[in-house]
Amino acid sequence: MLLQEGIVTAAPQRLVAQHAFVPHSVAHAMPATTCAETSTPKYFQPYAKGGKSKAPKDPRFEKRTRHFGIGQHIQPPRDLTRFVKWPEYVQLQRQRVVLHQRLKVPPALAQFSNTVDKNTATAIFKLFNKYRPESKLEKKERLSKVASEIAAGKKDAANVGPKPIHVKYGLNHVVGLIEAKKAKLVVISSDVDPIELVVFLPALCRKMGVPFLILRNGKSRLGALVHKKTSAVAALTDVKSEDQRELASLVSAAKANETPQRSWGGGLRGNKSAHKMAKRAKLAGQNVVVQPTAVDDE
Numbered sequence: 001m002l003l004q005e006g007i008v009t010a011a012p013q014r015l016v017a018q019h020a021f022v023p024h025s026v027a028h029a030m031p032a033t034t035c036a037e038t039s040t041p042k043y044f045q046p047y048a049k050g051g052k053s054k055a056p057k058d059p060r061f062e063k064r065t066r067h068f069g070i071g072q073h074i075q076p077p078r079d080l081t082r083f084v085k086w087p088e089y090v091q092l093q094r095q096r097v098v099l100h101q102r103l104k105v106p107p108a109l110a111q112f113s114n115t116v117d118k119n120t121a122t123a124i125f126k127l128f129n130k131y132r133p134e135s136k137l138e139k140k141e142r143l144s145k146v147a148s149e150i151a152a153g154k155k156d157a158a159n160v161g162p163k164p165i166h167v168k169y170g171l172n173h174v175v176g177l178i179e180a181k182k183a184k185l186v187v188i189s190s191d192v193d194p195i196e197l198v199v200f201l202p203a204l205c206r207k208m209g210v211p212f213l214i215l216r217n218g219k220s221r222l223g224a225l226v227h228k229k230t231s232a233v234a235a236l237t238d239v240k241s242e243d244q245r246e247l248a249s250l251v252s253a254a255k256a257n258e259t260p261q262r263s264w265g266g267g268l269r270g271n272k273s274a275h276k277m278a279k280r281a282k283l284a285g286q287n288v289v290v291q292p293t294a295v296d297d298e
Helices: 012-018 024-029 088-102 107-113 118-131 136-151 171-179 201-208 219-225 241-257 271-283
Strands: 185-189 212-215 233-236
Touching (some): 118 212, 118 219, 118 233, 118 241, 171 233, 185 201, 185 219, 185 241, 201 212, 201 241, 212 241, 219 233
Parallel strands (some): 185 212
Antiparallel strands (some): 185 233
């Protein structure tokens, strides 16, 4: 009808240029022409297919798509630390550490946080391992051998020989050695529970002039040293001549404990609390350096 009224007199190609919408019947009636021949706008042209050609698939390798639904492939490992329900003793350990950092700790307890470094701890166990006490079986064999020699008349019962040098352990035993000033070096663990068992030992060692070192979380390591589960303290009363130098270096490291601690410990804020206080100080116009604390697990 438009052609009859003289409004549209051009070919169908012109119709594509004037109107964005092309009826289905007109599109079928159009001759097969390329985009270059027609004046189709660029935004009507389809995207060019291809570009980078895909590498041919190797028939030896088959693609195996994984499905992580219920009862299908095993899901990849994830860090589920935040979702683990830890045992009660682990929770208590961590809560105890946090409380010791948050609450004000008196000097008598705060001194147990001033422990030796890793190199000094390694030197302690290197020396103490040379003088590990005998096990029950070794002691039985030694005494039976001495008894057989005495029975055979090879040795006199009054002159058996010097007693072997070993690490002394046991709280009452070590306290007696300190009071008698026989101990050359005392090692105290910092994780004794209750801490009141050893809280008096640093003061006693200072009074008697006995050098001492505080070992971080060393209760189980000292226990393994003396064939026990745990041990609160360990001491050396004597060493061989070739080990005098190592003992002297440890005694010099213990000189830092000669002066008793007078300052209180603890009172450290957590990360969120420290940033909150810094924000308040900033609003008040004060300069506060945020020092968030890191909680170490026992």
